[in-house]
Structures are given as C-alpha cells and as structure tokens.
Amino acid sequence: MSTNIVCLPGDGIGPEVTQSVIQVLEAVAAKYQRSFNIEKHLIGGAAIDVHNNPLPQKTIDACLKADAVFLGAIGGPKWDNPNAKVRPEQGLLKLRSELGVFSNIRPLTVFPNLIDASPLKAEILKGVDFIVVRELTGGIYFGEKKRGEDFATDECRYTVQEVERITKVACELAMQRSKKLTSVDKANVLETSRLWRDVVTQFVAANYPEIDVEHQLVDSCAMKLIQNPAHFDVVLTENMFGDILSDEASVLAGSMGLLASSSLGDACGLFEPIHGSAPDIAGKGIANPYASILSAAMMLRWLNLITEADAIEGAVKQAIENGVLTCDLKPDSQISTQDATLAVIEYLN
Secondary structure, three states, X not given: OEEEEEEEEEOOOHHHHXXXXXXXXXXXXXXXXXXXXXXXXXXXXXXXXXXXXXXXXXXXXXXXXXXXXXXXXXXXXXXXOOOOOOOHHHHXXXXXXXXXXXXXXXXXXXXXXXXXXXXXXXXXXXXXXXXXXXXOOOHHHOOOEEEOOOOXXXXXOOOHHHHXXXXXXXXXXXXXXXXXXXXEEOOOOOHHHHXXXXXXXXXXXXXXXXXXXXXXXXXXXXXXXXXXXXXXXEEEEOHHHXXXXXXXXXXXXXXXXXXEEEEEOOOOXXXXXXXXXXXXXXXXXXXXXXXXXXXXXXHHHHOOOHHHHHHHHHHHHHHHHOOOOOOOOXXXXXOOHHHHHHHHHHHHO
C-alpha cells in the first residue's frame, strides 16, 4: 500500500531541502520495501508568481487528500512588500487553518560535538533536551485585523477549548518524559494569558495530576532559556510566544538548520524545518538539509513507520558525529546540501 505525501517546496532554499527529503524517502522506500507516492504542489511566493494566490485550491485539495504534508520554506525579498494584498505568509496561515493543525511540536536536542557551534558556554548546554509545544491556529496571528490611516489593530483571542486541546497535547508528551510542564504566558498584562493560565492549571489538575506544572511569564522564560535551558522539558505556550521562543531556542543547538517541527491536528500532519527560506543562500547548494530530513523522520513516526523514522534520525546523528557539517555549523566547510544528503543516505544503508 502506497503512502501519499504532498511536498510543498515553496521559496528560497525550500526546493533544495525538499529535494533532500525526497531523496531520503526514496532510500527509505528501497531499504524497507515501502511505497511513497510523492506529489509536488505550489505554495507561497512560487504560487503567487503563477496564480497570484499563495495557496491555490489545487494545493489545498491535494493536501487534504494526502497522508502527510511536507513543507520546505516560504517567502523572500521578491514578495516582501508589507503593503501587498497577497503575501507568501498568507498561504502558510491558510494551510494551517485548512488542515486544522493546531499543535506545533518543536524538539530541541544539543548534539555534543556541535556545542562549539552555539554562542553559549558548554556547561550551560549540558543535558539540554526539551520540546516546545506551540498553539498554532489561534491568538494574534489569526485574530481580526484592522488598519486605518493612523492606527492598526490585531486582535488576540483564545477560547477555553483551544487552550484545553493544546494543553492535552503537551501533557501527553510530558507523561512520556519527566512529567514536567512549563506553561508560558503574560498573565500579568494580558487577559488572554490570564484565561490561558487558569485553563492550563485546571485542566492539568483534573486530567494529569501526576504532572508538575509551573507557570512562567514569557519575558522571564526568554531569559531562562539562555541562562539555564536544561531546566525545561516540555514548554507549552500560545502562538506568537511559541514562534519567538522556539526560534530563540534554535541558538542553543547551534543553527536553525538542525531543528525539525511537526504541526498536527485531529487528522492531518504538516511537517517542516523551522528555518525560513534563507534567500541569501538560495541556489548556492549550501543549505543545511538536516532540519528537513529530521522533519521527515517526524513525519514517518506520525505515520507509524517507527523503524524507518529511527533509522533516519540515527543516520543524521551519525553524519553529524562524523563531521559532515554545512557552513552554518562550520564556517569554513565545503560540504554542500547534496553532500550532507548523500551522507545521511549512506549511513541509512
């Protein structure tokens, strides 16, 4: 039986890292006698260029029919006009809404031999291994927006049901780990955060009494992520805070080119590296493919292909340990995107 995967290469380095994922999936299919039916569709700036629409209906239909969706990256200076009515980012927000993917999961692990790639001291990075769970379809990104001649507003809105369902995702992860949960908000200022804190407290107490839950203000959490990142295990937060904190956390690993993510709903899964389209290096063949390949591993695990997912993660780890590093991790490196991809495939086999 074939697994249907839609790939959305997008913009910038998106097509390059997506091609790496396709190569790795083909290697997995050959080794484990799996069948992947992979379709490519347009999103973001690439879709605007062809359809003047960052998410054409054809792309939506294909994604809704697929078993899983992989996204490369979107955006770039070509479409970076803040006053434009059509922007690449609109395609991603609409895709998340159409798929109903409300939980974004971003694991962060520091590879021992890449500690020098991080600006933080080695002793601070010892034992860092946590997951950021970000609510993805509510909050200020999806609230009502208004613009006047001399003002603009962005509504931030959350419902009890939205907070409960993302809290459940974080709790299930915490139960598989150390049963420790950090919920992040701005309850000293924002009413939505006060709701968030109340709902998280009540939901955990009622449904997961074994979990030790703490609450941190987002500014305090941002500092602690740098001062003592090993303190965290599962971090739960709303949409905008999660976007910012998880990008901050990428510094711990040494590069955004290492961090994978999954966006999950009740029926659909969207998988993507957390790095952007990196237009400054697009087309040069030097983009780090590891975050995308690790995102593909998360995708296979979600599809219950556990052995295959473990094999990909092990191959990436082996490549990194053996010094197959692109220039974001080692400035003088001559390792290309394709070199790193082929190394993963070699270790996979």
